[in-house]
Amino acid sequence: MTRKNRNFSLRTAGLQKTLTVRKIDSVIIFNMKNIRYLCGFTGSEGILLIGSGRPVLFIDGRYTTQADMEIQGVKIMECADKVEAVALEIHKKKYKRVGFEADALSHSRYRQLHSRLSRVKLITLTDELRMLRALKDENEIALMKKAAEISSSAVRSLIRRVKPGWTEKELAWQLEVEARKLGADELSFPPIVASGENSALPHAGLTDRKIKKGDFVVIDFGVMYQGYCSDETCTIAFGKLTDRQKNAYQLVKEAHDRALEAVAAGIPASEVDSKARAVFGKKSARYFTHGTGHGLGLEVHEAPRLSPISGDVLEPRMVFTIEPGLYIPGLWGIRIEDTVLLKKNSCEKLTKMDKKLIIIE
Amino acid sequence: MTRKNRNFSLRTAGLQKTLTVRKIDSVIIFNMKNIRYLCGFTGSEGILLIGSGRPVLFIDGRYTTQADMEIQGVKIMECADKVEAVALEIHKKKYKRVGFEADALSHSRYRQLHSRLSRVKLITLTDELRMLRALKDENEIALMKKAAEISSSAVRSLIRRVKPGWTEKELAWQLEVEARKLGADELSFPPIVASGENSALPHAGLTDRKIKKGDFVVIDFGVMYQGYCSDETCTIAFGKLTDRQKNAYQLVKEAHDRALEAVAAGIPASEVDSKARAVFGKKSARYFTHGTGHGLGLEVHEAPRLSPISGDVLEPRMVFTIEPGLYIPGLWGIRIEDTVLLKKNSCEKLTKMDKKLIIIE
Structure with a gap:
């Protein structure tokens, strides 16, 4: 048995243990990333049923x-009708309390399932599964390190070449070409290259x-590298900056550094967010319009969440971003982001770009 | 008012008319492609409420x-909590019968909504909205033509250059580079380049x-070109083929051509599928493991469906694929796909590659 297969059975066993606590005898997995995580299947459609004995993939x-x-x-x-086939299998195995992912299942598919499982108690799982993939194993960490190295190298190489006059689209495309040369399988999300007034839009499209x-x-x-994501943000400057711009960059850098220092096992994720927010103070905090970070892995946004309202607690083996920003509508914006791996007594940056202000003449 | 804006208000008005028939006073739109279609917002998160008066985007x-x-x-x-804000607005406007997209809403979000709207009748919409984007307007058709031209040109150019010894990944990447040079914004789905025994997997990953x-x-x-998709499949051959391979190619081509001929306004979509299936006959039909086609537009899979179980009827201004295939496990596979626009009395191929067998020595 390969190392990889051992991980899959460990993951399934871990899930089964969680279910036992809630007296659930099986769980239907619809989320394709969870299916990949639990059994290795990378197709775009399928349903996994985990109960007693061998899991079944439809x-x-x-x-x-x-x-x-x-x-x-x-x-x-x-099978042609996967929901029907799952229902038949559940009846055959005489499962009585069946969990399902309430976040992954559309309401209409829920109704289909419900109408076919009238004698079964369907149990809504949300938080029980939200942390399923939050703790990364060695194999996952190795892939995420590789992904982070590739994207940092691509950005570093582009920063050496870019000049005023390039368009956002050109820069994004050259970044992608470089990343692919370096071994990336694909991008983990549509890249953001937001210049001038567009940088005031945290999620700007390319123009x-x-x-x-x-x-x-x-x-x-x-x-993406073998299914795993990286995520990093650099804000670079061109020509002469105003003092307000320079001060704002230093403020975001300070917020980023203070948040990073606050990261530790056992603390609430919201505390890291509040450390970043505290640096901005009342005057600037309203221009920081999003949370401080998010977990990543098979998806670019997963548990934990680092925001004022997050109830998550940071644990060793979590991988997440630290990305404070300031966005002044109509003028400009700044975001500084690293991806970090939390260990027992320390925190390792997976992304490799230095975040000192770079000014290109 | 620009042409674009006129379309948005037409689309919203069309939806409002549909709702009146079901005595629904408002509808909550969660699907981001539907939101883009109805108001032009291209962000990755938001909720649109359409009722009396101006729609509201949260x-x-x-x-x-x-x-x-x-x-x-x-x-x-x-707003920070969009579901809460929508619920408040619904109460404020005194809406009583509120429709929602049961396919786009996760069951857990449905529960959130339900608990905040206990005095409101929530009405499940599925089929009423499935056809929302099926009929394309002139503006959409122009963008889809452009998208189809770009991908056909990219594939044509690559077929001129590719040689035995290239890997699937190299070919896919060169295709993407070519398409981007020709003006593509991005790809509409992860490209499939499946060679030899891998071609027996209809949805193979790149290797x-x-x-x-x-x-x-x-x-x-x-x-993708300005938000709209193209989709085309060519199966090309290298070196000498066996007679079985050549015959199979001709059979798939025949199925493709017969299905294309059958396309007409007013006929059931399942009839087009059965025309393709009839060509394969009993012996080969079991190797044709998917439907004959699907609509596309803002998404690469949307209404109508062309499959044995589809209840859709073809109408002018629909854009969809015709893509029969044969897949012999462990040996090889063939798929031939065009995207077509159905008009009142004719059918226009948007994809431009000729589907005669191309053999590269």
Whole structure:
């Protein structure tokens, strides 16, 4: 048995233990990233049923051969109507209390399921599963390190080449080309390259705007490597900056550094957020319009959340971002982001770009 | 008022008419593609409430500036908890029968909504909205034509250059580079380049397998252009083919051509599927493991569906694919796909690659 397979059975066993606590005899997994996490299947559609004995993966004809190649220790059932097939299996196995992912299942699919399982107690799982993938194992951490190295190298290489006059789209595309050369499988999200007034939009789309002197350019970029994500943001400057711009950059850098220092095992994630927010003070905090960070892994946004309203507690083996920002509508914006791995007694930055202000003449 | 804005108010009015029929006084839109379709907002999160008077878009702080730039005629409400804000607005407006997209809303969000709207009748909408975007207007058709031209040109250019020895990943990447040079904003789905035995997987992932003589290579590729998708599949051959391979290609081509001929306004979509299936006959039909086609537009899979179990009827202004295939497990596979626009009395192919068998020596 390979190391990889051992992980899958550990993960399934961990989930089964959680279920026992809630007296649930099986759980239906619809979220494709959870399915990948629990059994290794990478197709775009399927349902996984985990109960007693071997898990069962329900797929349609498009994925039969692929599922045979990708997974072991899981029974594969090809079927035209997956929800119907799951319901039949649940009846056959006489499961009585069946959990499901209330976040992953659409309400209409829930109704389909409900109408076919009238004698079964369907149990809404949300928080029980939200942390399923939050603690990364060694194999996952190695892939995330590689992903982070690739994106940092790509951004570093582009910062050496970019000049005023490049458009946002050009810069984003050259970044992607560089990342792919360095081994990225794909990007982990549509890249943000937001220049000048566009940088005031935290989630700006790419435009044909040409970078000019006096601009901040927010570059928020990440790649996928063997299924795992990276996420890093650098804000670079062109030409001469105003004192207000320079001070704002230092303020965001300070917020980033203070938040990073606050990261420790056992503390509430909201505390890291409040450390960043405290640096901005009352005057600037209203321009920091999002949370301080988020977990990542198979998805670019997963548990934990680092925000004022988060109830999550930080634990060793979590991987998450620290990304405070300031956005002055109509003028400019700044965001500084690293991805970090929390260890027992320390915190390791996976992203590699130095966050000192870089000014390109 | 620009042409674009006129379309948005037409679309909203069309939806309001549908609602009146079901005595619904407002509808909550969660699907981001539907939100884009109905008001032009392109952010990644938001909720749109359409009732009497101006629609209201609920967004968080990340999108305030962007929403101001992108939309007109819609009231923008910035809020931290969007579901709560929608519920408050529904109470304020005294809506009593409120529709929602049961396919787009997760069951857990439905429960949140339900608990805040206990005095309101929540009405499940599925089929009423499934056709919302199925009929394309002139503006959409122009963008889809452009998208289809870009991807056809990219594939054509690559077929001129590719040689045995290239890997699937290399070919996919070169295709993407070419498409981006030609003006694609991004790809409409992860490209499929499946060679040799991998081509037997209808939805194969990219591998480092080198193309060799005797291979079929299935290239299923599409791009996004200003939000709209293209989708086309060519199967090309390398070196000498066996007679079985050549015959199979001709059979798939025949199924594709017969299905295309069958396309007409007013007929059931399932009839087009059965025309393709009939060509394969009993012996081969079990190797055709998916439906004959699907609509596309803002998403690469949308209404109508062309499959044996589809209840959709084809109408002028629908845009959809015709893509029969045969997949022989462990050996090879073939798929031939065009995207077509149905008109009143004819059918126009938007994709431009000729589907004659191409053999590269």
